Every structure is written in structure tokens, then in C-alpha cells.
Amino acid sequence: MANIFNIMDFLWAPWRSKYVADSSKSKREEKCIFCEFPEQNDDERNLIVYRSKYAYIILNRFPYNPSHVMIVPYRHISSVELLEDNEAQDIFRLIKITLAAIRKVYSPDGFNIGINIGRTAGAGIEAHVHVHIVPRWNGDANFMPVLSNTKVLPEDLETTYVKLKKAIEDIINNEDSLDH
Template sequence: MKILWAPWRSTYVSNSSKNKLSECVFCDVIKKSDDRENLIVYRGSKSYIILNKFPYNPGHLMVVPYRHLSSIELLDDEEYKEIFYLVKKSLSALRKLYSPDGFNVGINIGRSAGAGIESHVHVHIVPRWNGDANFMPIISNTKVISDTLDNTYIKLSKMLSEHNEEALDH
């Protein structure tokens, strides 16, 4: 059996286990008005797009419904349609900005499935490049992220808002 080490995730995992928030981070962040500070790159009518504060790769973002629901089947049809429209819109924007070789798109439902925030369903979109898993995390406990969250925020929010009028035309 081979083991894949991901030590850069230990900060996230240890914080999510011991810092149980009295309120959901996704519900809390959407109430705040400073989208840039809170990494919200786009607000739709039923859901929003937010950068992952602990990204696996540059451009790692999440599409999140406003309603606090634990699983995808609990979404109403309009929420479901908008979430997957925003996934599509995000993929297009990330392709233009970063030219990745592929993507991981996923929904972790429940802690045993890897959900860090299991009470509020969300869709992860992670751009991937050939060779993006390299030796740095293994030999130096370092994950190389080639762009800052601030630069990613600026580029993505601009691109996603350029076609704001099309956002609900699905």
C-alpha cells in the first residue's frame, strides 16, 4: 500500500475539529458586506461563489447555496439549477484565467465523505495541472500555491461579474 501525504492540510483539519463555530461559516460570511475580505467572488440569487481559504491549488473555489442545507437532494429546483450554472460559469472563468489541464469538481456529503463543513453543502472546484502534485509537500512540508488569494480574487471576481446580466439567464 502506498501513502499519499498531504501535510499542508493539517492546519485546516485540526482547526475544523477543535473550533466548532456556534454559527455556520458559510451562513456567517454571506451576512458580511466586504466580499473581498471574505473571498466571495460572485453573488447569485440562490447561491454564491467563494474562494477556498485553504486551497489545494490556485483558483480552488466553492459554490454554496444561501440556505443552510446538509445535502444536495434538499435543494429546491431553482437552487440546484443556479448552483450548477455557477459551477459551469466557474469552470469557464478558471479555464480562461489559469488554463488548467483538468478539474476536480466534487461535493462531500457528511464527515466520513470528507466534508469539512458537513452541515452546509457546497461544491468544490479545484483546477489541476499535469504534475501539480510534486515533491515539495513530502520533503519540506510545503505546498506551492502559485497565486495569492488576493490576486485570484481580483481576477475571478472581475471575470465573473463581467457577464453578471447573464447570471440568471439559465
């Protein structure tokens, strides 16, 4: 009889356990970092790259890839259908700006853009909806996480913060260029 638990049938990602543990802890503490960070007015420490009227762009502290960001509405809501039209429009505008900025600075080969709604869907912070933007490069998945339980990121968050902040500000100052 064949072994139904053949190791080749599974993809293990043990480096994600810290993220899962941290997100479970923050839920137990009943605090929402997506609400707290903007109120603290310490954008650099909290990795808030840009603030718009209804939402903001923040670097993911546990990135899958360099320049993995999230776009977060200020209002504490759990799902996309609860967004007001002006919030949804602002979030989509920030997605466009973010894509342009990441393309300008990092030249990725593609992107994953996603919204995880509910814990079952993978939401680490399920009570506050947010959009993930993960740039992708050909060959960005490698053997390091599997063999050594290590995710290799070629740049620290502070450097990414400075680069993206400048690129986003440049794009905002020339926002008409996004429409062409």
C-alpha cells in the same frame, strides 16, 4: 515476513492537518462560516467572488491549487437532495460560469468538481453543503508537500480574487455566450 506498513503504501498529506483542526474547531463553536460570511457584507475580506440569487462563489482559504473555489447555497442545508430545484439550478449555473472564468484566466488542463457529504466523506463543514471546483494542471502534484511539508501556490488569494471576480463579471455580462 513482509512489512505491511511499507512507507510506499501510504500517501501522507500533513499540510492538511491545519484545515482539519480548523474545521473541527468551527464545528465545536457551532458557527457556520458559509452562513456568516454573506451576512457580513464584506465580500473581499471573506473572499466571496460572486453572489447569485440562491448561491455564491467563494475562494477556498486553504486551496489545493490556485483558484480553488466553492459554490455555496445561502440556505443552511447538509446535503444535495435537500436543495430546492431553483437552488440546484442556480448552483449548476454557477459551476458553468466558474469553469469558464477559470479556463479564461488560468487555462487549466482539467478540473476536479466534488461535493463531500458528511464528515466521513471528507466534508470539513458538513452541516452546509457546498461544491468544490479545483483546477488541475499537468504536473501540479510535486515533491514540495512530501519533502518540506509545504504547498506551493504561485499566486496570493487577493490576486486570484481580483482576476476571478473580473472574469466572472465579464461572463455574467455576456452569459448568452455560455450556451454556444
